Amino acid sequence: MIVRQFLQWLRNASPGERAEATSALARAYLHSDLSVDDLSAAEGAMIMLLDDPSPLVRGALAQVFASAQKAPPVVVHALAADQPEVAIPVLSRSPLLSDEDLVDLFATAQPDSQVAIASRALLSSPVAAAIAEVGCAQACLALLENLDADIALFSLDRIIERFGHLAAIRENLIARHDLPMASRQALLAKLSQTLAGFVSARHWLGSEHAEHAAREACEKATVALAAETPYEEIAELMRHLRQSGQLTAGMILRALLSGNVVLFEEAIAELTGMSIDRVSAYIHDKHISGFRAVYTKAGLPDAAYSAFREAIAALRDGILVGETGGVTRLKRRMVEHVLEACVAERRDDMASLLALLRRFAVEAAREEARMFCDDLVAYDPVANGHVGYDRATYDHTAYDHMAYDHTAYVPQIHEPRLVA
Structure with missing residues (x-):
């Protein structure tokens, strides 16, 4: 009876009045002690209201039923497919x-509706x-x-692939x-x-x-990133780099001339498909012929072989002893030695190799000069009370703790990092 009167009244009511009455009917459906017949009639009336031309009426239903567990499923599903x-x-x-409903709705939803789904609490991995x-x-x-969203790593990679060029998404991911x-690294490339x-x-620029x-900037950043990568993730990083070209x-x-032997060995292992133990043994074997075979199997260009050979020989001779800056930057002595050879x-x-080495030499010289100037600015003997300042003494004390033994470059597969 009440629902019949309600339907008769709707015919002449304004959109605002219809919306207010619809909200009251929906709340009565959820919270009032209605009979089975009245509940059925109320549900039928609300299904009819889904066709109301005013979004105010349908919006009133949505507001009441948005969080309700006892809402009529057919009404909720219809409202979910309505305008945003x-x-x-x-x-x-x-x-x-x-x-399943959310995935199906998302495929055809407008941007605002997609954002609403993406913001749901306890969002599952399939929906993400x-x-x-x-x-x-x-x-x-x-x-x-x-x-609250459960996002799988492959979903993060897909977002990077599609929208890694957008600053807001890139900053959130980083x-x-x-x-x-x-x-x-994929974000760096983007x-x-x-x-x-x-x-x-x-x-x-052209x-x-x-x-x-x-x-080149991306390669430089990648080598620096690899220096901070946990040892157990290095192989996965190399796999990603290979697959992405x-x-x-x-x-x-660049990695080898920076002293990053770990990255160099893992890269060769990835390109050859050999175990890291075998690659390391060939690289550090005193007979260079073993490395030549591995180098060829890796598919690296013949024209660049001389640079790799000279760099490995220089490492064995301890050319990086006393160098600073870890393995994140090119080492000037190393680069110039390889270039000269x-x-x-x-x-x-x-020709292309020599051009690359000359660019490396310029970059290494600039980095070394920048570090030297930063040290001069940071160390003020007058301000620190060192009146009898001696440059030779300062050079020793400032860098002595960074020195290392070149024997650190013999194979140490289980060490987390070989540092310069």
């Missing part, structure tokens, strides 16, 4: 929407995967900001403590591509020049 201003409360909170695969950038950012180093596109679009500069001879040579060979096929 109606659907968002239901999409963001309704416990009646299963993971769907968001990462087809969601808009705003939805993926909302997913990353959702602390701040995550659970992001593997391989994924961090950033390099974005910067290259930005520079070339404004005609500050497109080829910008891409070349960005690629970034494990080049130039990057591997390669120049002496005078081979026609080494």
Whole structure:
């Protein structure tokens, strides 16, 4: 009887009045002690109201039923597929929407509705995967900001692949403590591509020049990142670099000239498919012929072999003893030694290699000068009361703790890091 009167009254009511009455009917359905017949009639009336031309009426239903466990499922599902201003409360909170429902709704949802789904509490991994695969950038950012979401690593990689060029998403990902180093390197590559596109679009550099500069900057950052990578993640990082086409001879040579023997060995192992123990044994064997065979199997260019050979020989001779800066930067003495040896060979096929080594030499000299100047600024003998300041003494005391024994470069597979 009450529902019949309600339906008769609706015919002449304004949208605002209909919305207010609909909200009251929905609350009565949830909280009042209605008979079975009245509940059935109320549900029928609300299903009819799903066709009301005013979003105010449908929105009133959504607001009441958004968090209700006892809401009519057919009404909730219809509201979830409505326009965003109606659907968002239901999409963001309704416990009646299963993971399958959410994935299906997400595929055709508008951006605001996608964001609502991505912001749900206790979001499951399958739904997160769907968001990462087809969601808009705003939805993926909302997913990353959702602390309750269960996001698999492959979903993070997919977001990096699709939206790693966007600063907001990139910054959020970099701040995550659970992001593997391989994924961090993928973000570096995305950033390099974005910067290259930005520079070339404004005609500050030609497109080829910008891409070349960005690629070298990415390689430099990758070597620095690898120096901070836990030993157990190095192999995965090398696998990512190979699969993405970034494990080049130039990057591997940069690592070796920086003293990062771990990265060098892991890179060769990844390219050859050999165990790290065998690769290390060949590299550190006094007979260079063993390394030559491994080098060839890795598919590295013949023209660059001389540089790798001279670098390994220099490491054995302790050329990096007393060097500072860890394994994150090119070592000037090492680079200049290798460059001089390669120049002496005078081979026609080494032009590109020599050009690369000369760029490395300039970069290493600038880094060394920057470190030297930083040390001079940091160490003020007058301010610290060292009136009898002696430069030779300062040089020794400032760098002595960084010195290492070149025997650290014999194979130590179980050590977490071989440092310069």
